Amino acid sequence: MSESVTSVSEKVGTSPGTLVHIGERRVEKTRIRIMDYDAGQIREKEVEEIEECFPFKEEPTVTWINIDGLHDVELIERIGRHFDVHHLILEDIVHCGTRPKIEEFDTFTFIVFKMLDYDQESDGIVDEQFSIILGQNFVLSFQEREGTVFNPLRDRIRNAKNRIRKKGADYLTYALIDTVVDNYFIILESLGDKIDELDEELVTSMAQETFQSINRMKRKLITLRRAVNPLKELINTVQKEEFDLIDERNVIFFKDIHDHAVQIQETTDIFRELTSGLHDIFLNNVNNRTNEIMKTLTITATIFIPLTFVAGIYGMNFKYMPELEWRWGYFGFWGLIIGIVGIMFCYFKRKNWF
Numbered sequence: 001m002s003e004s005v006t007s008v009s010e011k012v013g014t015s016p017g018t019l020v021h022i023g024e025r026r027v028e029k030t031r032i033r034i035m036d037y038d039a040g041q042i043r044e045k046e047v048e049e050i051e052e053c054f055p056f057k058e059e060p061t062v063t064w065i066n067i068d069g070l071h072d073v074e075l076i077e078r079i080g081r082h083f084d085v086h087h088l089i090l091e092d093i094v095h096c097g098t099r100p101k102i103e104e105f106d107t108f109t110f111i112v113f114k115m116l117d118y119d120q121e122s123d124g125i126v127d128e129q130f131s132i133i134l135g136q137n138f139v140l141s142f143q144e145r146e147g148t149v150f151n152p153l154r155d156r157i158r159n160a161k162n163r164i165r166k167k168g169a170d171y172l173t174y175a176l177i178d179t180v181v182d183n184y185f186i187i188l189e190s191l192g193d194k195i196d197e198l199d200e201e202l203v204t205s206m207a208q209e210t211f212q213s214i215n216r217m218k219r220k221l222i223t224l225r226r227a228v229n230p231l232k233e234l235i236n237t238v239q240k241e242e243f244d245l246i247d248e249r250n251v252i253f254f255k256d257i258h259d260h261a262v263q264i265q266e267t268t269d270i271f272r273e274l275t276s277g278l279h280d281i282f283l284n285n286v287n288n289r290t291n292e293i294m295k296t297l298t299i300t301a302t303i304f305i306p307l308t309f310v311a312g313i314y315g316m317n318f319k320y321m322p323e324l325e326w327r328w329g330y331f332g333f334w335g336l337i338i339g340i341v342g343i344m345f346c347y348f349k350r351k352n353w354f
Contacts, residue, residue: 019073019087023096026128026145030069035157036061039166042158050075054082056138062169063138064157068146070094070129076142083140084108085133093142096129100230102237109134109245111173113234114227115180117147118187123194124216125187125223130180134173134245141176153179170246174253177235181260184228188267191220195274202278206285214279221272228268232261299348306340 034053036043038061047053056063070076073094080090089110092098100113115130133140153175156162164175194217201210235258239251246254314323314333323329 019077019090019094021071021073021094021096023070023129023144025069025071027069027071030067030072030075031146033066033068035064035066035154037157037165038062039160042160042165044154044158050079053079057083057135060137062167062172064141064172065138066141066143066150068143070096070142070144079140083133083135083138085110085140089133093131096144098129098131100227100234102234104243104245107135109173109243111177111234113177113180113231115143115149116184116187116224116227117149118190125220127223127227132173132176134169136245137169139169139172139176149183150176150179167250168247170250171253173246174250174257177231178253178257178260181231181257181264184224184264185260187224188264188271191217191224191271195271195278198278199274202281202285206282206289211279211282214275214282217275218272218279221268221275225265225268225272228261228264232258232265235261295353299353303341303344306344307337310336310340 031046032048032050032053033046034044034056036056036059041061053065056065065079067076067079070093076090076094077087079085080087080093084107086105089103089105092110092112098112101111103110111132111134113130114127117126117128118124119126128144129142131142156164156175159165164171194213198210198213198217201213235254238246238254239258242248310333314321323332326332
C-alpha cells in the first residue's frame with residue numbers, strides 16, 4: 001500500500017472546484033463495485049472502467065456504486081460529470097479533511113462523515129472519510145480504502161426477503177449510515193474491554209508502558225468522539241428539515257441512528273471519565289511511591305545523623321580523651337549507638353511514621 005500524502009498547501013491558489021486529492025493514498029488501485037436491485041432481482045459485479053456504471057443512471061431499479069480509493073481524481077471527475085454532481089462536491093469528496101455535513105441540491109443529496117474501524121494488530125482506530133451521493137434511484141459511495149464493514153449489508157441486499165430490497169435509494173443511504181454507526185458499537189466494546197484490562201493492570205503494575213497505554217486510550221476516545229458528534233448533528237438535520245430525496249416514512253429510521261449516536265456519545269464520555277480516573281490513579285500511585293521512598297530515605301538519614309555525630313566526636317585526634325583509656329570504652333560506644341537507634345525507632349513507631 002502506498003503511503004504518499006498530498007499536502008493542503010499543494011492546493012493553495014487553485015480555482016474553486018479543482019480536484020486535488022488531499023490525504024493518504026490507502027489503496028494501489030481504485031476498486032468499483034455495483035449492486036443493482038429491486039424486489040424481484042439483483043445484479044452484482046465489479047468493473048474495471050467507470051463508464052460501465054453510466055447505464056445504471058437511467059435504470060428504474062436501485063443502484064449502489066461503491067468506489068474504494070479517492071486518489072484517482074480523473075475517475076471521480078468522470079463519474080461526477082455523468083451523474084450531474086457539482087464540482088465543488090467532488091472537491092469535498094477527494095479532500096479527506098472535509099468536515100461531516102449534509103447538503104441538498106436539485107438532483108442529489110451529499111453526505112460526508114467519518115467511518116471508523118478498529119485495527120487489532122496495531123491496537124488503534126483507523127479513520128477514513130466516507131461520502132455518499134444520494135440520487136433519485138442511485139447511491140454513490142466513496143471510501144478511502146477497501147474494508148469489510150459493508151459486507152453484512154451486501155448480504156442483506158442479496159436476501160430477496162429483506163426489507164431493503166423493497167425500499168428505495170434513500171433507505172439504502174440509511175442502511176449505509178446505520179452500518180457505520182453499528183461498527184462504532186463494536187469499537188466501543190473493544191475499548192471497554194481494554195479499559196477493564198488497564199484497570200486490572202494498574203492494580204499490580206506501575207510500569208511506564210501502562211501509563212502510555214492509558215494515554216493511547218485517551219487519544220482513541222477523542223478520535224471516536226470527534227467522529228460521533230458531527231454525525232449526530234448531521235442526522236439531527238435530516239430529522240428537522242425536509243429533503244426531497246428522503247421519504248418521510250423513512251425519516252424515523254434516521255431517528256434511530258440519532259438515538260444510537262447519542263448512546264455512543266454518552267458511553268464515550270463515560271469511558272473518557274474512566275480513563276481520566278485511571279490516569280489520575282497512576283499519577284497518584286507514582287507520587288505515593290515516591291513519597292514512600294523519600295520517607296524511607298529520610299528516616300534512614302535521620303537515624304544516622306546522631307550516629308555520625310557520635311562517631312565524629314570519637315574520631316577526633318585529641319591526645320587526652322577519658323574514654324580512650326577506658327577498658328570497656330569500645331563496648332560502651334556500641335551501647336550508646338544501639339541505645340540511640342532504639343530510642344529513635346520507638347519514637348518513630350509511636351508516631352506511626354512506619
